[in-house]
Amino acid sequence: GAVVSQHPSWVICKSGTSVKIECRSLDFQATTMFWYRQFPKQSLMLMATSNEGSKATYEQGVEKDKFLINHASLTLSTLTVTSAHPEDSSFYICSARGQGTSNQPQHFGDGTRLSIL
Amino acid sequence: QQQVKQSPQSLIVQKGGISIINCAYENTAFDYFPWYQQFPGKGPALLIAIRPDVSEKKEGRFTISFNKSAKQFSLHIMDSQPGDSATYFCAARSGAHITGGGNKLTFGTGTQLKVEL
Numbered sequence: 001g002a003v004v005s006q007h008p009s010w011v012i013c014k015s016g017t018s019v020k021i022e023c024r025s026l027d028f029q030a031t032t033m034f035w036y037r038q039f040p041k042q043s044l045m046l047m048a049t050s051n052e053g054s055k056a057t058y059e060q061g062v063e064k065d066k067f068l069i070n071h072a073s074l075t076l077s078t079l080t081v082t083s084a085h086p087e088d089s090s091f092y093i094c095s096a097r098g099q100g101t102s103n104q105p106q107h108f109g110d111g112t113r114l115s116i117l
Numbered sequence: 118q119q120q121v122k123q124s125p126q127s128l129i130v131q132k133g134g135i136s137i138i139n140c141a142y143e144n145t146a147f148d149y150f151p152w153y154q155q156f157p158g159k160g161p162a163l164l165i166a167i168r169p170d171v172s173e174k175k176e177g178r179f180t181i182s183f184n185k186s187a188k189q190f191s192l193h194i195m196d197s198q199p200g201d202s203a204t205y206f207c208a209a210r211s212g213a214h215i216t217g218g219g220n221k222l223t224f225g226t227g228t229q230l231k232v233e234l
Contacts, residue, residue, distance in 0.1 A: 004160075034221070041227075041229075042227070043206060043224045043227050044161065044206070044224045046222070049221065093161070095160075105151065105163055108153075109160050110159050110160045111158070111160045
């Protein structure tokens with residue numbers, strides 16, 4: 001149980017385009033989803049926290065107009081990287097936490113490798 | 118202080134040996150300490166977690182030792198196997214009631230483990 005699916009797993013696009021990444025909780029309802037960014041051989045850095053039906057909370061230094069997050073349902077959150085540039089190339093990982101107490105563990109997706117040419 | 122310090126950065130262990138990874142934290146509001154295993158190109162997977170009211174938790178070959186007074190915790194992998202070769206992250210989470218930082222995971226810097234035959 002507690003499967004989180006990310007799509008696509010890998011995307012290459014030209015500089016200036018926008019890219020949408022989907023994060024789905026397949027067998028549970030996720031009231032809260034988290035988006036992380038991970039550079040090679042580095043740790044996960046939290047970008048934003050999204051709660052279903054409300055605006056995402058962004059971490060300091062993360063541009064909310066560049067990284068648009070939508071959490072329209074209890075099983076789907078999307079991250080859109082707008083006007084992507086080569087420096088946005090990274091591994092983006094989402095996680096989801098189920099309903100119930102706030103002490104529910106986070107379950108991670110398998111990440112999306114984004115390469116901007 | 119939200120930082121979680123992790124050591125060593127990399128570790129090579131012989132098959133059958135014990136792998137030990139250490140983490141230290143400053144924020145006394147942290148009340149949940151998970152360990153994650155990450156293989157290349159994949160998202161992190163929860164291995165084992167502990168709360169500060171216990172000093173040790175064991176699940177199979179994985180044991181967490183927790184020292185609340187020293188604000189340190191460690192992961193022990195007994196009988197290490199080549200399949201354990203991965204990057205391991207410790208993390209810490211503060212309670213939901215903590216304003217501005219509740220329920221977010223703060224990750225350590227990661228340890229790249231290689232188990233040799």
